[in-house]
Amino acid sequence: MGSKKQILNSGDILVKSRVVVVKSPGVISASGKVDKILLSKMVERGLSQLTFESNSSDALRHFFSPTDQIGLKVNCLGGEMASTHPEVALTVADLLKRAGNKDKNMVIWDRSSEELEEIGFPLNVKGEGYLCLGTDTQGVGYSNDLIEYKNIGSLLSQVMGKLTNVQINVPVLKDHGLSGVTCSLKNYYGAIHNPNKYHENGCDPYIADLNSVPQIREQQKLVVCDALRVQCNGGPSYHPKWAENFGGIIIGDDPVAVDFVGYQIIDKIRGKFGLPTLEKANRKPKHIFTAADKDHQLGKANMAEIDLVETAI
Amino acid sequence: MTSFNRRQFLKSSLATAGGLMIPRVIPEGSFLGLSENASAAPAQTGLSHVEAKYYKKLEDEEVECLLCPRQCKVGDRERGYCGCRENQNGIYYTLVHSYSSPPNDDPIEKKPFFHFLPGTKAFSIATAGCNLNCKFCQNWELSQVRPEQIKSIYLPPEDVVSYAKDSGCRSIAYTYSEPTVFYEYMLDCAIAGKRNGTKSVVITAGYINPDPLMELIREVDAVKVDFKGFTEKYYQDICRAKLKPVMDTLELLAKNRIWYEIVYLMVPTLNDNFDDIRSMCKWIIKDLGKDVPVHFTRFQPLYLLKNLPPTPVSTLDRAREIAMEEGMNYVYVGNVPGHPGENTYCPTCKKVVIGREGFTILEMNLKDGKCKFCGKVIPGVWN
Known part of the structure; x- marks a missing residue:
């Protein structure tokens, strides 16, 4: 899948995590309107490049069976301008449908229905088409039992495990005042009942610990990151003075590698704005490196171990 | 101990049974019946919108809570560690008043x-x-x-x-x-x-x-x-x-x-x-x-x-x-x-001033805040 093997001089085999960045400057207009046709082509291109398949349907079969109940975990806590664009999640869902997955077996979800609705997601809990709902929907809620791992003790959204068995992580890439970067790893803060308990010390090691919980680690199969508009400072809430229409989609199956690439993108944009790197601003996203350490081993967090593919449409 | 629920409050009458009512962290409704029974309405209870007393405003709509030693710095739309105070456009609110x-x-x-x-x-x-x-x-x-x-x-x-x-x-x-x-x-x-x-x-x-x-x-x-x-x-x-x-x-x-x-x-x-x-x-x-x-x-x-x-x-x-x-x-x-360590003993005469078992008072040998036996003043709020 999204990995590439390389034989080192020592004879060891290095397995690189492939991350595909697809860019198209025209995909988002100055006013924020998304070109859905172009976006769909970008996601298709990314999936194909990730899996070496010629089309997105074959690419998606690497990760999902036709009978899977698929969750698409978005991040809509930042309001309309700093959240996953609904078009991104819906594009992925459409491609899954084209690949043979039934729309009723897909759930676009986040913490609260109100927040989903605020940014334009079409709530749907029982009608035709994709389900779209918050964990706070009546009858959903959180698990009765705590998930526990190292520093984590939380209740997990019942969307995971009860409504769905696999996840596509559909985060938005942006700056975060505490963790430095919020992207795919931090997106699962929206899947637990008590994220406020895990923001100390730059959210580290809490983000890595949370992603190590078996229910999350085993369910997550793919990341399709919304980098259409990237805010490089002042996050997670929206500040237009630090936002750039980057016009990108980042796709990978290694969430750590995706976040590491996202971190590099944010630092580059910060440079354009005359801002210091996140490290110099004392906001290096430590959690990405913790997620890659030997205690967590959730993925790769250095360019030598990442097979980065950059392409444009 | 008496527990009070919403209905009892609405009726302004007090009931007499039950224990501490700790709620479950789950909205009501049958999960398995989601397709038939669930509604799209958020299952939220009331949240207050009362400005917090102790905080200061920072740049870019950030605030710093001054209520506890944690002194959370909280961005717009975010909450502090406690989970019940929220920054909304640079103003910090308690969500739980009343x-x-x-x-x-x-x-x-x-x-x-x-x-x-x-x-x-x-x-x-x-x-x-x-x-x-x-x-x-x-x-x-x-x-x-x-x-x-x-x-x-x-x-x-x-x-x-x-x-x-x-x-x-x-x-x-x-x-x-x-x-x-x-x-x-x-x-x-x-x-x-x-x-x-x-x-x-x-x-x-x-x-x-x-x-x-x-x-x-x-x-x-x-x-x-x-x-x-x-x-x-x-x-x-x-x-x-x-x-x-x-x-x-x-x-x-x-x-x-x-x-x-x-x-x-x-x-x-x-x-x-x-x-x-x-x-x-x-x-x-x-x-x-x-x-x-x-x-x-x-x-x-x-x-x-x-x-x-x-x-x-x-x-x-x-x-x-x-x-x-x-x-x-x-x-x-x-x-x-x-346990005998539930009782209050007079430090002077060592006799039981207040005898207890669990939350029940068994004997009270205190008069005007003093030990009934020796007159030693027992500190506390007795009236």
């Missing part, structure tokens, strides 16, 4: 207060949220959740006072979770209670900054502080907090002559080192005085410490012995009903 979980009229001994109006009831309210995250929390389903994740009752301060009086409670207790996080609500209830002759007692971890604490103790009558341990490591590892601010709180209470008692929950292997207990007792005597009541209470395995056994009674006995060896006058054993 929204209590179902209240109870508890014996004051349950808090525990042993030197404060013994044998009376306290009208006990709480909201979601806490500024600590103790691994042994017995009320974590209330304290470690966000307000929209529980059912709460709209109960403004004047109603709290009214129901307290109607149910024969001499005091209002701010308890169960951590009242520091519902500070404004607590303060307004205490002020309303004072106007109507109802006292207020605070059951807290004492993790609060000095300025809000000073304002609070002008309005309340007693404070029970959960002193979690006597090492920074324990506070950090087990409670996600710091020891020093709690010591500061205790010193400030002592200096301001408000009635207070200390509870020390003894957790096997984690904070039951007798050298630490002795050090703590020495500090209490030196900085707070020998008359402050200290309750060594028994741990039960809950929340994130289900792997540990209950505290052996012998451990509690030894801690009590150490405290008394050091010269403390009022040392109790808690959560062991029938």
Whole structure:
């Protein structure tokens, strides 16, 4: 899948995590309107490049069976301008449908229905088409039992495990005042009942610990990151003075590698704005490196171990 | 103990059965029947929109909370560690003012207060949220959740006072979770209670900054502080907090002559080192005085410490012995009903001044705040 093997001089085999960045400057207009046709082509291109398949349907079969109940975990806590664009999640869902997955077996979800609705997601809990709902929907809620791992003790959204068995992580890439970067790893803060308990010390090691919980680690199969508009400072809430229409989609199956690439993108944009790197601003996203350490081993967090593919449409 | 639910409040009548109503962190409805039964309406309870009293505004709509030593810096649309204060466009709001979980009229001994109006009831309210995250929390389903994740009752301060009086409670207790996080609500209830002759007692971890604490103790009558341990490591590892601010709180209470008692929950292997207990007792005597009541209470395995056994009674006995060896006058054993360490003994004649079993007063040998047998003044709030 999204990995590439390389034989080192020592004879060891290095397995690189492939991350595909697809860019198209025209995909988002100055006013924020998304070109859905172009976006769909970008996601298709990314999936194909990730899996070496010629089309997105074959690419998606690497990760999902036709009978899977698929969750698409978005991040809509930042309001309309700093959240996953609904078009991104819906594009992925459409491609899954084209690949043979039934729309009723897909759930676009986040913490609260109100927040989903605020940014334009079409709530749907029982009608035709994709389900779209918050964990706070009546009858959903959180698990009765705590998930526990190292520093984590939380209740997990019942969307995971009860409504769905696999996840596509559909985060938005942006700056975060505490963790430095919020992207795919931090997106699962929206899947637990008590994220406020895990923001100390730059959210580290809490983000890595949370992603190590078996229910999350085993369910997550793919990341399709919304980098259409990237805010490089002042996050997670929206500040237009630090936002750039980057016009990108980042796709990978290694969430750590995706976040590491996202971190590099944010630092580059910060440079354009005359801002210091996140490290110099004392906001290096430590959690990405913790997620890659030997205690967590959730993925790769250095360019030598990442097979980065950059392409444009 | 009486529990009150929404219907009972609406009918303005008080019921007589039930226990502490801890809500589940799950919206109502049949999950498996989602396709037929669920609605798209968020299952939220009420959230208040009352501006917080202690915070400062920073650049770019960020705020810094000044209520507790954590001093969370909170971006727009974000919440603090407690989960019940939210920054909305650069203004910090408490989301829980006047929204209590179902209240109870508890014996004051349950808090525990042993030197404060013994044998009376306290009208006990709480909201979601806490500024600590103790691994042994017995009320974590209330304290470690966000307000929209529980059912709460709209109960403004004047109603709290009214129901307290109607149910024969001499005091209002701010308890169960951590009242520091519902500070404004607590303060307004205490002020309303004072106007109507109802006292207020605070059951807290004492993790609060000095300025809000000073304002609070002008309005309340007693404070029970959960002193979690006597090492920074324990506070950090087990409670996600710091020891020093709690010591500061205790010193400030002592200096301001408000009635207070200390509870020390003894957790096997984690904070039951007798050298630490002795050090703590020495500090209490030196900085707070020998008359402050200290309750060594028994741990039960809950929340994130289900792997540990209950505290052996012998451990509690030894801690009590150490405290008394050091010269403390009022040392109790808690959560062991029938233990002789539940009684209050006169430090002079050694006779039982107040006999207890569990939350029940068995005998009262106190007259005008003095030992009936020898006349020794017993510190406390007796009327």
